[in-house]
Amino acid sequence: MLYFAALIEQLIMTSISANLQAVRERIAAAARKYGRRPEDVSLLAVSKTWPAAYIREAVAAGQNAFGENYVQEAVEKLGELAPLQLEWHFIGPLQSNKTRAVAESFAWVHSLDRLKIAERLSAQRPDGLPPLQVCLEVNISGEATKSGVSLTALGELAAQVAALPRLALRGLMAIPAASAECAEQRVAFAQVREAYEQLQNSGLRLDTLSMGMTHDLEAAISEGSTLVRVGTAIFGERRQS
């Protein structure tokens, strides 16, 4: 039995490395197809629900940036993996009673959608660390999800967040409603890109469009994504969300 457990472990590890390679190739192929440079699209490996051992394997295969959604789960893994000096991105819904752990342990937050949370993160960001890098999550699916700032409220929130001393506003993040159609996916991503360009034109210096996951990264890259957040295609199907 022990032997089989070790064998299965070995198979999982080998597949993480091969999966990462395949995802990198998908990103590069999409970038070339849409006239962009592959190096202008970075890969965030979404490791939520997966153990630290899987993350170590991705690190061995050259991956350095990881995304987590649940504060408690993340804090445990971050502690365990601290010697590896990885770049951690918080991408899940954030409640005000959890902001301190995020402000103290993460380099990035992608899911910021309220001024109150932004103010807490800025106040709680330790002086010894660089500013917390943040993206505002935009809600482009209307009622489909509760998270994300509406396009109409985006400009005001962006100006307020940009003024906070311990945050660096880098761009926008979005999770459009799932669709199997690339053309449909592109419509939603194009809305985010237009909002991003409007903010740039208003004078904000933004460089990050965080959009695209396992099933829609090509459409996201076609609309200017600079960072795709990929979980399933690297680590496999999750049992929980």
Ligand SMILES: *Cc1c(COP(=O)(O)O)cnc(C)c1O
């Ligand atoms: C889980 C999650 C992902 C990864 O999704 P996959 O479909 O597994 O690639 C990306 N972004 C966010 C915000 C997530 O919660």
